Amino acid sequence: MTQPLWTPTPEQIEKAAMTGFAKAAAARFGLSLPDYKALQDWSTLRPDQFWDALWDWADIRGHKGGIIVENLDRMPGACWFPEARLNFAENLLRRRDDGEAIVFRGEDKVKRRLSWRQLYDQVSRLMAALKALGIGPGDRVAAYLPNLPEAPIAMLAVSGLGAIWSSASPDFGVQGVLDRFGQIEPKILLGVDGYHYNGKTHDCLGKLKEIAAGLPSLQKLILVPYASAIPDLSCLDNAVLFEDFLAPHAPSEITFERFAFDQPLYILFSSGTTGAPKCICHGAGGTLLQHMKEHLLHCDIRPNDRVFYFTTLGWMMWNWLMSALASQAVLMLYDGSPFYPSGNVLFDFARDEKFTLLGTSAKWIDAVAKAGLEPAKTHDLSSVRLITSTGSPLSPESFEFVYRSIKHDVCLSSISGGTDIVSCFILGNPTLPVIKGEIQCLGLGMKVEVFDESGNSVIGQKGELVCTRPFPSMPVGFWNDPDGAKYHNAYFAKYPNIWCHGDWVEITENGGVVVFGRSDATLNPGGVRIGTAEIYRQVEPLDEVVESLVIGQDWDNDVRVVLFVRLRDGVTLSDELATLIKKRIRDNCTPRHVPARVVQVTDIPRTKSGKIVELAVRDVVHGRPVKNVEALANPEALDLFKERPELRE
Numbered sequence: 001m002t003q004p005l006w007t008p009t010p011e012q013i014e015k016a017a018m019t020g021f022a023k024a025a026a027a028r029f030g031l032s033l034p035d036y037k038a039l040q041d042w043s044t045l046r047p048d049q050f051w052d053a054l055w056d057w058a059d060i061r062g063h064k065g066g067i068i069v070e071n072l073d074r075m076p077g078a079c080w081f082p083e084a085r086l087n088f089a090e091n092l093l094r095r096r097d098d099g100e101a102i103v104f105r106g107e108d109k110v111k112r113r114l115s116w117r118q119l120y121d122q123v124s125r126l127m128a129a130l131k132a133l134g135i136g137p138g139d140r141v142a143a144y145l146p147n148l149p150e151a152p153i154a155m156l157a158v159s160g161l162g163a164i165w166s167s168a169s170p171d172f173g174v175q176g177v178l179d180r181f182g183q184i185e186p187k188i189l190l191g192v193d194g195y196h197y198n199g200k201t202h203d204c205l206g207k208l209k210e211i212a213a214g215l216p217s218l219q220k221l222i223l224v225p226y227a228s229a230i231p232d233l234s235c236l237d238n239a240v241l242f243e244d245f246l247a248p249h250a251p252s253e254i255t256f257e258r259f260a261f262d263q264p265l266y267i268l269f270s271s272g273t274t275g276a277p278k279c280i281c282h283g284a285g286g287t288l289l290q291h292m293k294e295h296l297l298h299c300d301i302r303p304n305d306r307v308f309y310f311t312t313l314g315w316m317m318w319n320w321l322m323s324a325l326a327s328q329a330v331l332m333l334y335d336g337s338p339f340y341p342s343g344n345v346l347f348d349f350a351r352d353e354k355f356t357l358l359g360t361s362a363k364w365i366d367a368v369a370k371a372g373l374e375p376a377k378t379h380d381l382s383s384v385r386l387i388t389s390t391g392s393p394l395s396p397e398s399f400e401f402v403y404r405s406i407k408h409d410v411c412l413s414s415i416s417g418g419t420d421i422v423s424c425f426i427l428g429n430p431t432l433p434v435i436k437g438e439i440q441c442l443g444l445g446m447k448v449e450v451f452d453e454s455g456n457s458v459i460g461q462k463g464e465l466v467c468t469r470p471f472p473s474m475p476v477g478f479w480n481d482p483d484g485a486k487y488h489n490a491y492f493a494k495y496p497n498i499w500c501h502g503d504w505v506e507i508t509e510n511g512g513v514v515v516f517g518r519s520d521a522t523l524n525p526g527g528v529r530i531g532t533a534e535i536y537r538q539v540e541p542l543d544e545v546v547e548s549l550v551i552g553q554d555w556d557n558d559v560r561v562v563l564f565v566r567l568r569d570g571v572t573l574s575d576e577l578a579t580l581i582k583k584r585i586r587d588n589c590t591p592r593h594v595p596a597r598v599v600q601v602t603d604i605p606r607t608k609s610g611k612i613v614e615l616a617v618r619d620v621v622h623g624r625p626v627k628n629v630e631a632l633a634n635p636e637a638l639d640l641f642k643e644r645p646e647l648r649e
Helices: 010-015 017-029 036-045 047-057 088-092 116-132 150-160 174-184 205-213 242-246 284-298 316-327 345-353 362-370 396-406 485-491 532-539 575-588 614-621 635-641
Strands: 100-106 110-115 140-144 164-168 188-192 194-197 200-203 220-224 239-241 264-269 279-283 306-309 330-335 357-361 386-390 411-414 416-418 423-427 448-451 463-467 499-507 513-518 545-555 558-567 597-600
Touching (some): 017 284, 110 116, 116 150, 116 242, 150 164, 164 174, 174 205, 174 279, 174 532, 188 205, 205 220, 264 284, 264 316, 284 423, 316 330, 362 558, 386 396, 396 411, 423 463, 448 499, 532 575
Parallel strands (some): 357 386
Antiparallel strands (some): 100 110, 463 499
16 A cells, blocks of 8 residues: 555544444344445445434434335336435534534625624524415425525525525625526525625626526515625515524524425536526435535544535535534635635634534645645644545645645545535545545445446446435435436436446555546546536637537646637637637626636537537647547547647736
8 A cells, every 4th residue: 555644643543433333233233344345335336324323323313214225126217215314404403502503704804703692593584574475395495695694594494395496606706596496486585785796896796686587486586785785675586684684583493394305305407518507406305315414424524523615606615515514623724815815814714713523625726835835834724634635636736745745634525526415425534544635535325436438347447426325315216307317318318227436546456536627528627527518608609609519628737628619711820719718707707717828720520410519629738649530520620729829828
């Protein structure tokens, strides 16, 4: 085995919840589980026993029922806990005392704290207000909010009523929001007057007006003041301030109605590679159970731990973070730039508030390294037990940087999964060593394998990440997909009855995993998945642009967006036109969508059926051979993308 960067002490292993769970499971079922491999093998060979034991270990509030899983041989089609009844919010609101539940910072402008009692009381008031409007099971409530305390308050109130929560961050442009929320027809929209980023305040009222006008299903717009104390609502129809909406309702004891295990909880959105983003619907029971497994066991979160993830409401890691309340942890929320007023802002937050889990992205770690920061020398991070990284593969150099310059005695867990499962396939483990460049282990209960191009399961070779047995956090379906065709085609078309995730990975001889990136055309700058169709929808309406093609170029341990444009005859790509293209993308999508390079070409390769071939162009740019050139109508066009000088800098 490669020399580990970190190895847990015997005392840390013994204290870890992973060890306690293994001992309890071994005693309950008469097993021998001497190490993690044995535990993981049992969890996938006998998932009925594993998930049954996890329900009890996590102390899930609700009725479990006598059946753990039906149709375990079907994927999709397995039915978990068919007799169970539970309420997601009830499991997150286990406390109603004066201990801290949420600590919030909005750059250098806002600081707030909420106790468990304040959180519970605010949720009870909002539940009553929403219920008075007729909101109930199955209704959709959408949020266009920064990562501030009203977001978890609203999510808990919505889920407590059995309604469905969906969210986006306020840096999304109008069309990007309507592409998402327009499909799910929300009755309620929570919005914000503005937000702070990089020291500047960005107004959202104009965008909110357009968004509301584009959602005919909307019955009420609830505005959360953030950028100003008393926002002007005169430009918004049927809008009410958050506190005014709650005003008629006093805090009260919540009577939680319990719902089926697969009661829809969240609608998350795919990246929109081939059209409008897919609406992925996740169930309350599967999300809760999966997150509690990852938090309690893989992250070793304990009551009163202080858990942070740098995320927005447009990323599934926000949903993941919210569930830490079920482990009675304190949510540490930050909204704004992670480099304002300096690159130390998150380390300042971690030091001041004594984080135990510092969650971030591989891109941020890389940016901290390039900024020359050495928080190990400037900050007391002794409270931090776990650093997690996701969004894109963490480079070996970044592993070394963390241990050299951030903290030498910490479990560094690179984790990987996705919006598709609102959780992880591969992640960390406080009882295992950390090997440079590798994710520590396969998740408990996740029968993850790697298939080569012939569909054979392989170790020590690159291939497709697949999951060959069902698990509870599989989507309950896609919204507006009555026959399940979209859902099936997204994950099960390549290998029948097997989940194909679209990641290109390798399971190592150590039992760890190396991720090499997406195996499809999805862009991934800074760890944020972006669909090419979202960019095309903004670029191609421009008069100057005939058509375009976008790829992700491997660059500086990350991926940068490169946009190729074929322009009208006689039009040359000027600095002004490139600026216009980038501005349109930024205004209507997010800053992450903006291409690092815009390059003019005279033709774009396509199949005989007329589809542009992003993957072929990406291969050419990276100097890789292109497969199936015979399928192209104009294969000579590929030569236009070879060794472009614009892509060398």
